[in-house]
Amino acid sequence: MLVLGIESSCDECSAAVVEDGRLIHAQIIAGQEASHAPFAGVVPEVASRRHVELILPVVTETLARAGIEVSAVDAVAATSRPGLSGSLLVGLSFAKGLALARSIPLLAVDHIYAHLYAPRLSFRDGIAGGSESCVGPYPYLGLLVSGGHTVIARVEDFDTITVLGTTIDDACGEAFDKVAKHLGLGYPGGPVIDKLAEEGDDFAYLFPDPSLHKGRHRYDVSYSGLKTAVINQREKFRNERSGGSKESTGAGSDDERSGEEGEGERAADIAASFRRVAIEMIVNRVSRAVAAEGISTVVVGGGVAANRLLRRRLPEVPGIRALFPPFELCTDNAAMIAGIAYHHFARGDVSPLDVDVNSRVPLFRHSYP
Numbered sequence: 478m479l480v481l482g483i484e485s486s487c488d489e490c491s492a493a494v495v496e497d498g499r500l501i502h503a504q505i506i507a508g509q510e511a512s513h514a515p516f517a518g519v520v521p522e523v524a525s526r527r528h529v530e531l532i533l534p535v536v537t538e539t540l541a542r543a544g545i546e547v548s549a550v551d552a553v554a555a556t557s558r559p560g561l562s563g564s565l566l567v568g569l570s571f572a573k574g575l576a577l578a579r580s581i582p583l584l585a586v587d588h589i590y591a592h593l594y595a596p597r598l599s600f601r602d603g604i605a606g607g608s609e610s611c612v613g614p615y616p617y618l619g620l621l622v623s624g625g626h627t628v629i630a631r632v633e634d635f636d637t638i639t640v641l642g643t644t645i646d647d648a649c650g651e652a653f654d655k656v657a658k659h660l661g662l663g664y665p666g667g668p669v670i671d672k673l674a675e676e677g678d679d680f681a682y683l684f685p686d687p688s689l690h691k692g693r694h695r696y697d698v699s700y701s702g703l704k705t706a707v708i709n710q711r712e713k714f715r716n717e718r719s720g721g722s723k724e725s726t727g728a729g730s731d732d733e734r735s736g737e738e739g740e741g742e743r744a745a746d747i748a749a750s751f752r753r754v755a756i757e758m759i760v761n762r763v764s765r766a767v768a769a770e771g772i773s774t775v776v777v778g779g780g781v782a783a784n785r786l787l788r789r790r791l792p793e794v795p796g797i798r799a800l801f802p803p804f805e806l807c808t809d810n811a812a813m814i815a816g817i818a819y820h821h822f823a824r825g826d827v828s829p830l831d832v833d834v835n836s837r838v839p840l841f842r843h844s845y846p
């Protein structure tokens with residue numbers, strides 16, 4: 478069964494053709510970073526207009542790369558929640574039109590479940606970035622860390638997850654983006670901070686880690702205190718005993734200095750000290766979850782899966798088998814939408830043509846949605 482998947486929940490316009498919920502025949506992901514960079518963040522109105530421009534060429538080119546006519550598509554799936562309403566509406570409305578015109582089933586899919594399903598996909602031979610699915614059987618722990626989501630979940634099946642932890646304020650990638658914006662480092666901030674941090678001293682500043690250690694918050698993270706410390710109270714957290722705040726790493730240059738910084742500060746040290754706390758918070762919560770749940774496989778998804786420190790640290794934790802799927806399956810992508818939709822269809826779910834989008838879905842502690 479060939480499912481055409483469409484993803485338009487935020488600023489990626491993506492389409493994919495996936496066979497039987499597993500094999501990706503083709504996928505295109507059209508980003509919109511250039512459109513949003515001047516605003517240092519995604520502007521919903523701009524995003525939905527770009528989706529309108531991109532959706533038809535992206536779908537057409539995806540079918541061409543898969544080597545199929547639209548008549549060969551057995552079902553069409555689109556993200557319906559959560560995300561930016563205007564952006565979601567473009568992809569979902571397109572899918573409705575196709576379902577109606579071709580008399581094929583429509584499947585409206587949840588984006589969070591789809592991310593946690595993504596590691597089960599593999600690329601057809603010969604497609605760039607080709608890779609085998611790596612995850613093995615359920616259950617596993619899913620760690621979804623992106624600009625919009627921070628979720629640690631026990632994944633039992635494609636439609637059965639238990640959210641163990643989430644953020645109580647900003648998403649992980651959002652914190653990277655906001656700190657980078659303040660330091661004048663550009664957008665998106667995650668990759669820039671990550672790169673800069675490689676040259677900095679992780680302990681130049683001892684930024685605070687939230688005290689979410691007990692009870693129902695033991696797997697949760699919080700970035701607002703860390704963000705405030707980095708942006709507004711940096712001097713308070715300068716580590717006097719660290720040799721790294723001036724020339725010690727030898728990697729500093731005037732290019733790394735931001736106009737916001739005080740005398741002698743290096744952006745690389747700020748980036749490294751921030752990144753250490755931001756990532757260790759995640760690693761710590763995942764370690765707790767692994768120990769408590771007795772599940773060793775941890776599959777990472779979301780844009781922050783690219784983070785170099787996370788990629789080094791998570792596999793070092795005793796008892797964790799950390800898996801990082803190909804990056805194209807970590808960030809927002811349509812293959813995960815088509816993939817999970819196949820299982821919904823096989824179970825007998827079909828969405829009505831009047832199905833609506835839902836911008837927010839509350840993350841309840843023991844069940845989702």
Ligand code: KG4
Nearest residue numbers: 623624625650667668671780781783784808
């Ligand atoms: O999954 P994604 O492409 O889009 C959504 O947010 O849905 O994730 C983008 C986020 C941005 O916040 C970006 O700054 C962050 O992922 N990111 C990173 C890195 N690469 C991307 N954060 C930290 N380190 C990175 N290397």
Ligand code: ZN
Nearest residue numbers: 592623808809
């Ligand atoms: Zn996403």
